[in-house]
Amino acid sequence: MRDLLNRYYHHLLIEKGAAGNTLEAYGRDLNRYLSFLEQKGLTDARSVLPQMVVDFLVQLKSEGLSANSMNRSLAALRGFYKYLLREKVLEASPLDHIELAKVWMRLPDTVSKEEMALILSQPGDQTPSALRDSAILELLYATGLRVSELISLTMNSINWQVGFLIVMGKGSKERVVPVGKTAYDCVRRYVDEARPAFVKSKATDVLFLTRFGRAFTRQGLWKIIIAYAKKAGLQKNIHPHTFRHSFASHLLEGGADLRAVQVMLGHSDISTTQIYTHVTKDRLKEIHRKYHPRG
Secondary structure, rough: HHHHHHHHHHHOOOOOOOOOHHHHHHHHHHHHHHHHHHOOOOHHHHHHOOOHHHHHHHHHHOOOOOHHHHHHHHHHHHHHHHHHHHHOOOOOOOOOOOOOOOOOOOOOOOHHHHHHHHHHHHOOOOOOHHHHHHHHHHHHHHHHHOHHHOOEEOOOOOOOOOOEEEEEOHHOOOOEOOOOHHHHHHHHHHHHHHHHHHOOOOOOOOOOOOOOOOOOOOHHHHHHHHHHHHOOOOOOOHHHHHHHHHHHHHHHHHOHHHHHHHHHOOOOOHHOHHHHHHHHHHHHHHHHHOOOOOO
């Protein structure tokens, strides 16, 4: 089965053009699955029964995996078995009668508008690094970009005339996202006044550069965000996706159309975006409890 898995990776990479993050996630899930089967003495794909897949899922649950993580593992398995069916390695999939684990809507981590404003005020504008970091934070909040999308931005990603970003999202899908005046001004100032201090090679067109003149890694950007959240004195668990979640929930709180938010986030399925309506309802209930005389 290891050989089949390698062939499947090659299929995802060459024929499907899967992104590196997708391959990495599928690799973790599928390798865990094959290791589980090998421990049971199973190395032939044709000998795997539905109950063995169920046993694997039970083990995942016992390890404390959330329903979302289990669904992701199942999605990886479904893709793998779909490939084996197409290649006629198997005549039937052991997953045919297994439903996706029920996802109880886990509300995304968000911060209030006031808390976000506090985080955004932390970098200041006294140094090139401060101008860069301020532009990064403002742009994350203004656009809801994934971190992987932000670190991939180039100087040509922004249409300076109309204030839009051209973003390459998951599955190499391109989308257009409005920037907003505050973030636009911060990025413009960073490009004009600070970016030249980070440029070590004229060949690079990466928008946000480290002090070494290279593109950020996801981990590097994560550290910056956590540092400013701590500096702001917030006790919440702030991470890069907090900006994306807050972007969406604050738009919906303000009355934005769900489908417009879906387009800006780059969700292929509106059901993914609908989780933010739960956040909004939760926020409304909190306001009602806090301010209504009989709340």
